[in-house]
Amino acid sequence: xxxxxxxxxxxxxxxxxxxxxxxxxxxxxxxxxxxxxxxxxxxxxxxxxxxxxxxxxxxxxxxxxxxxxxxxxxxxxxxxxxxxxxxxxxxxxxxxxxxxxxxxxxxxxxxxxxxxxxxxxxxxxxxxxxxxxxxxxxxxxxxxxxxxxxxxxxxxxxxxxxxxxxxxxxxxxxxxxxxxxxxxxxxxxxxxxxxxxxxxxxxxxxxxxxxxxxxxxxxxxxxxxxxxxxxxxxxxxxxxxxxxxxxxxxxxxxxxxxxxxxxxxxxxxxxxxxxxxxxxxxxxxxxxxxxxxxxxxxxxxxxxxxxxxxxxxxxxxxxxxxxxxxxxxxxxxxxxxxxxxxxxxxxxxxxxxxxxxxxxxxxxxxxxxxxxxxxxxxxxxxxxxxxxxxxxxxxxx
Ligand SMILES: *[C@@H]1O[C@H](CO)[C@@H](O)[C@H](O)[C@H]1NC(C)=O
Ligand SMILES: *[C@@H]1O[C@H](CO)[C@@H](O)[C@H](O)[C@H]1NC(C)=O
Ligand SMILES: *[C@@H]1O[C@H](CO)[C@@H](O)[C@H](O)[C@H]1NC(C)=O
Numbered sequence: 001x002x003x004x005x006x007x008x009x010x011x012x013x014x015x016x017x018x019x020x021x022x023x024x025x026x027x028x029x030x031x032x033x034x035x036x037x038x039x040x041x042x043x044x045x046x047x048x049x050x051x052x053x054x055x056x057x058x059x060x061x062x063x064x065x066x067x068x069x070x071x072x073x074x075x076x077x078x079x080x081x082x083x084x085x086x087x088x089x090x091x092x093x094x095x096x097x098x099x100x101x102x103x104x105x106x107x108x109x110x111x112x113x114x115x116x117x118x119x120x121x122x123x124x125x126x127x128x129x130x131x132x133x134x135x136x137x138x139x140x141x142x143x144x145x146x147x148x149x150x151x152x153x154x155x156x157x158x159x160x161x162x163x164x165x166x167x168x169x170x171x172x173x174x175x176x177x178x179x180x181x182x183x184x185x186x187x188x189x190x191x192x193x194x195x196x197x198x199x200x201x202x203x204x205x206x207x208x209x210x211x212x213x214x215x216x217x218x219x220x221x222x223x224x225x226x227x228x229x230x231x232x233x234x235x236x237x238x239x240x241x242x243x244x245x246x247x248x249x250x251x252x253x254x255x256x257x258x259x260x261x262x263x264x265x266x267x268x269x270x271x272x273x274x275x276x277x278x279x280x281x282x283x284x285x286x287x288x289x290x291x292x293x294x295x296x297x298x299x300x301x302x303x304x305x306x307x308x309x310x311x312x313x314x315x316x317x318x319x320x321x322x323x324x325x326x327x328x329x330x331x332x333x334x335x336x337x338x339x340x341x342x343x344x345x346x347x348x349x350x351x352x353x354x355x356x357x358x359x360x361x362x363x364x365x366x367x368x369x370x371x372x373x374x375x376x377x378x379x380x381x382x383x384x385x386x387x388x389x390x391x392x393x394x395x396x397x
Contacts, residue, residue, distance in 0.1 A: 026083070026275060026276070026386070027096075027385050027386050027387075028084070028089065028092040028093055028095075028096045028385075029057070029096050029099075029100075029382065029385035029386050029387030030275035030276075030279075030385075030386040030387070031060075031082055031083045031084060032056070032057060032059075032060025032061070032063075032064065032082055032096075032387070033056040033057055033060065033275050033386065033387050033388040034056075034083065034274055034275050035056070035059060035060055035063075035081050035082050035083075035312065036054070036055065036056020036057060036058070036059040036060055036388065037056050037273055037274060037275070037388060037391065038308075038312055039054070039056070039059055039303070039305065039308040039309065039312070040052070040054045040056060040270075040391055041270055041271055041273070042307075042308040042311060043303050043308060044266075044267065044270050044393050045267065045270070045271075048211070048265070048266075048267050049211050049212050049395055050301075050395060051297075051299040051301065051392065051393065051394055051395055051396065052299070052301050052303075052392055052393050053299045053300065053301045053342045053343065053344045053390065053391075053392035054301065054303060054340065054342055054390070054391055054392060055188055055340065055342055055389060055390050055391075056387075056388040056389075056390075056391060057100075057188065057387050057388060057389050057390075058186050058188055058340055058342075059305065059309075059340065060082060061111070061113065061135070061186040061188075062184060062186050062338065063078055063081075063082060063314075064082075064089075064093050064134070064135070065113060065115070065131055065135060065137060065184050065186065066078070066184065066317070066325070066328075066335070067079075067082075067084075067089070068090070068126070068127050068130040068131065068327060068328075069124070069127045069325040069326075069327045069328025069329075070317070070324060070325055070327065070328075071324045071325070071326045071327055072324045073316050073322065073324065074316040074317050074322070074323055074324040074325065075324070077313055077314050077315065077316055077317070078314060078317070080313060081309075081312050081313055081314050090130060090133075090134050093134050093135070094133065094134040094135075096385055096387065097111065097134060097135050097136070099382075099384060099385055100382060100385065100387060100389075104249065104251055108190060108191060108192050108247065108249060108251075108252060109188070109189070109190050109252070109382070109389065110161070110188070110189040110190075111135075111186070111187070111188050111189075112136075112138070112161040112186070112187045113131065113135040113136065113137040113138070113184070113185070113186050113187075114137065114138045114139075114140065114154075114157055114161075114184070114185045114187075115128070115131065115137055115138070115139045115140070115182060115183070115184050115185075116139075116140050116141070116142050116150070116153070116154055116157075116182065116183040116184075116185070117139065117140075117141050117142070117181060117182045117183075118141065118142065118143070118144050118180060118181050118182070119141045119142065119143050120141075121141075121181050121182065121329065121331075122329060122330070123182070123328060123329050124327055124328055124329055124330075126327065127327055127328045127329075135186075140153075140157075142154075142183075144175050144176070144177060144180040144181075145177050145178075146177070147172040147173070147175040147176070147177055147180075148172045150172075150175055150180075150183075151170050151171060151172040151174070151175060154169065154170055154183055154185065155167065155168045155169055155170065157185065158185060158187055161187040161189065162187055162189050163189055165189070165343050166187070166341050166342075166343065169185070169339075169341055170183070174337055176336075181329070181331070181333055182328070182329075182333070188389060188390075190252075190380065190389060190390065192247030192248065192249075192252055193247060193248045194245060194246075194247060194248070194348075195245075195246040195247060195248050195250065196223065196225050196245075196246075197223075197348060198221040198222065198223050198347075198348030199223065199348065200348055202221065202222040202223065202348075203219050203220065203221045203222065203296065203348055204219070204220060204222070205217045205218065205219060205220070206218065206219075206220040206293065206371075206373065207373060208220075208295055208373050208374065208396065208397055209262065209373060209374040209375075210375070210395055210396040211265070211266065211375040211395030211396065212395070212396070216396055216397075218295045218296075218297075218396075218397045219295065219296045219397075220293045220294065220295050220296075220371075220373070221293070221294055221295070221296055221347070221348040222291060222292065222293045222294075223291070223292055224289070224290075224291045224292075225289070225290070225292065226287050226288065226289045227243055227244060227245070227287070227288060227289075227290060227292060227370075228243075228244040228246075228285045228286065228287055228288075229241065229242065229243050229244070229285060229286065229287075229288050229290065229370065230242045230281055230284035230285035230286065231260070231284065232277075232280070232281055232284050234268070234269060234272040235272065236268070238259065238260075238261070238264060238268055238269065239259075239260040239261070240257055240258060240259045240260055240269050241256075241257070241258045241260060241370065242255055242256070242257055242258075242281045242284070242285060243255070243256040243258070243292065243370060243372075244256075244285065250383075251382060251383055251384060252380065252381065252382055252383065252389070253380075253381055253383065254378055254379070254380050254381075255278065255281070255378065255379045255380075255381060256294065256372060256376055256377070256378050257269060257273070257376060257377035257378070257379070258370075258372055258374070258376045258377075259374070259375075259376075262374060265375070266375040266376065266377060266393055266395070269377065270377065270393070273377070273379075275386050275388065278379065278381065278386070278388070279386065290370045291370070292370050292372075293370070293371040293372060293373070294346075294372040295346075295372065295373075295394070295397035296346055296347045296348065296397065297344070297345075297346050297394055297397035298343070298344065298345045298346075299343070299344050299392055299394065300341070300342065300343035300344070301341070301342055301343075301392075302339060302340070302341045303339060303340045303341075303342075304337075304338070304339050305338035305339055305340060306318055306335075306337065306338055309338065317334065317335045318334060318335050318336075318338075319334060320334050322334075323335065342390065342392075344390065344392060375393065375394060375395045376393070376394055377391065377392070377393050377394075378390075378391060378392050378393075378394070379391040
């Protein structure tokens with residue numbers, strides 16, 4: 001088996017023509033991720049019993065691509081929501097993109113951006129050039145007069161970029177034969193091997209107390225190992241454990257958030273999560289030898305971004321009358337739809353990396369158990385930039 005941890009995700013925005021239609025300053029990775037986390041919080045609140053997976057960085061990326069085209073109040077709302085500085089966020093975003101896709105993360109994080117525009121639709125050259133320079137954004141032209149063929153081509157691109165994990169992002173009926181002008185797409189693919197692998201023979205069916213109050217038998221992976229673990233507290237005094245599972249290469253980790261009280265719902269912790277909160281965990285965490293039990297799981301989700309982004313003050317970009325993308329093209333356009341699909345597969349699986357992880361099984365004394373057997377939150381974080389690439393809530397693995 002090739003790898004143990006895969007993610008695919010895409011975020012998409014379609015534009016229609018107007019006629020019808022931290023203690024220290026947060027990094028740019030953190031600024032964008034914070035907006036994405038706020039979207040996640042809204043989604044999780046509206047689906048408290050479901051599994052959710054989401055890419056905070058994907059949302060920031062799609063807005064980052066539209067930003068050079070925006071003007072006036074539309075642009076101001078985007079900058080406010082992202083907490084980007086007025087002048088020159090592009091230099092920082094370019095650097096972030098470069099760092100995330102650097103050689104040291106290669107084969108782990110793959111990010112692709114694409115713009116699909118209507119044939120003959122005159123986009124501003126600066127807009128296209130800025131996106132190409134900042135995000136290595138590909139541009140292609142399509143004929144949206146045939147929505148089925150256009151959707152197929154975009155979906156094929158997404159399928160390619162996510163290595164088959166998101167086979168279909170848009171439906172033909174999201175496109176308008178006469179009015180669709182541009183579809184921008186961001187795709188993120190992540191594949192990491194645990195630094196310390198789980199032995200498949202240690203995976204056993206064990207009980208998990210689902211978010212709905214029922215008990216489910218699920219495959220629980222298990223390993224005795226040294227993990228970075230801490231106990232944190234929300235401002236309301238609710239305690240939760242944080243467990244770090246690093247991937248090979250040590251640039252990216254999964255962080256598991258597990259409420260301490262068995263009957264404390266995950267929804268009490270989620271509103272407290274931000275990149276500053278995540279940053280603050282570092283001080284609370286220590287290396288400890290424990291037996292960690294964590295479920296294998298697969299989760300996929302689709303999120304319509306319009307309502308959550310509107311609730312966060314990004315309203316004008318969705319309004320036919322108010323949207324101002326004058327630096328994108330001369331013709332008035334607005335965002336008609338924004339959505340994200342994401343998928344996560346977690347298992348114990350062994351690459352060659354697996355060999356590196358087995359050396360830890362040493363303890364004689366009975367170490368404490370940390371069992372992730374109730375709803376938990378996970379975040380996939382790029383350590384250096386603080387960027388949250390993925391996050392999710394698991395109510396029932
Ligand atoms: C797009 O397709 C329609 C019908 O299939 C055709 O009439 C039109 O000329 C095409 N436009 C371009 C720019 O190729
Ligand atoms: C997807 O990948 C295949 C094989 O590499 C390639 O032939 C095809 O053109 C790609 N499709 C898109 C839309 O990029
Ligand atoms: C993350 O970075 C900090 C500071 O650069 C370092 O102390 C810490 O060990 C890193 N964590 C991981 C898992 O590499």
